[in-house]
Amino acid sequence: VPKKxxxxxxxxxxxxxxxxxxxxxxxxxxxxxxHEHWRFVLQxxxxxxxxxxxxxxxxxxxxxxxxxxxxxxxxxxxxxxLDIEDYLSGxxxxxxxxxRLAVNSVxxxxxxxxxxxxxxxxxxxxxxxxxxxxxxxxxxxxDGLKYDVKKIEEVVYDLSIRGLNKEATxxxxxEK
Numbered sequence: 001v002p003k004k005x006x007x008x009x010x011x012x013x014x015x016x017x018x019x020x021x022x023x024x025x026x027x028x029x030x031x032x033x034x035h036e037h038w039r040f041v042l043q044x045x046x047x048x049x050x051x052x053x054x055x056x057x058x059x060x061x062x063x064x065x066x067x068x069x070x071x072x073x074x075x076x077x078x079x080x081x082l083d084i085e086d087y088l089s090g091x092x093x094x095x096x097x098x099x100r101l102a103v104n105s106v107x108x109x110x111x112x113x114x115x116x117x118x119x120x121x122x123x124x125x126x127x128x129x130x131x132x133x134x135x136x137x138x139x140x141x142x143d144g145l146k147y148d149v150k151k152i153e154e155v156v157y158d159l160s161i162r163g164l165n166k167e168a169t170x171x172x173x174x175e176k
Contacts, residue, residue, distance in 0.1 A: 001055050008052045009069075015045060016071030019080070023072075028079035039086060045070055046082070046090025051097060058116060060124065063087040085138050092128075092141045095121055099148040102155045111164045114155045125149050 026034050049069045053061035063082055067074040073081040098117050105113035125145055133139040159165040 005052050005056050008048065012049070012069050019070055019072055023080045031076075031080060035083070039083075042070075042082065042086045043089040043093065046087050047093035047097070050091055050094040054094065054098070054120075058120065060091070060120070066090070088128075088131075088138055089141055091124070092138075092145055095124055095145050095148045099151045102152045106155060106159065106164075111159055114152065114159060115165060118152045118156050121145075121149055121152055 022038065046066050049066045050061045053059065053065070061069075063084065064074045066087060067082040070082065073079060075081060076083075098121060102114040102117045105111075105117075128142050128145060131142075133142055156165070
């Protein structure tokens with residue numbers, strides 16, 4: 001995994017060059033006029049950066065750190081920036097991918113990873129519940145997080161029922 005993460009980080013250098021070129025194609029005060037042209041790509045890049053950081057450290061990447069990885073600004077006043085909704089959408093995509101990773105980890109015989117993912121996703125869900133989201137695309141994406149939480153809980157429950165999480169519980173410092 002560390003080698004794959006390093007390889008992914010190398011690709012972000014190309015992304016920075018492309019975004020730097022994009023910044024020159026429109027007036028800086030008209031960011032939102034053209035935002036729809038790159039919104040999806042930025043959300044996907046946020047997901048990729050968040051996934052790499054999660055795989056490296058099992059932590060949530062900050063919006064500022066993603067902006068730095070992508071070579072763009074975090075603050076709106078500075079021109080081409082990472083919009084907060086794009087950041088949050090990318091993070092929600094990360095949650096969906098982690099639900100898949102939890103299932104695939106069990107298949108690969110890694111029974112402790114789903115427990116760690118469960119803790120991470122539950123903390124993420126708690127954070128999103130604090131937000132007052134409008135009835136828009138971000139709200140719909142957040143509604144999908146509930147299904148990801150449920151999917152991961154089912155994986156952890158199955159591990160518990162089958163007695164496969166004993167190793168995971170001991171390695172996590174807990175007791176059964």
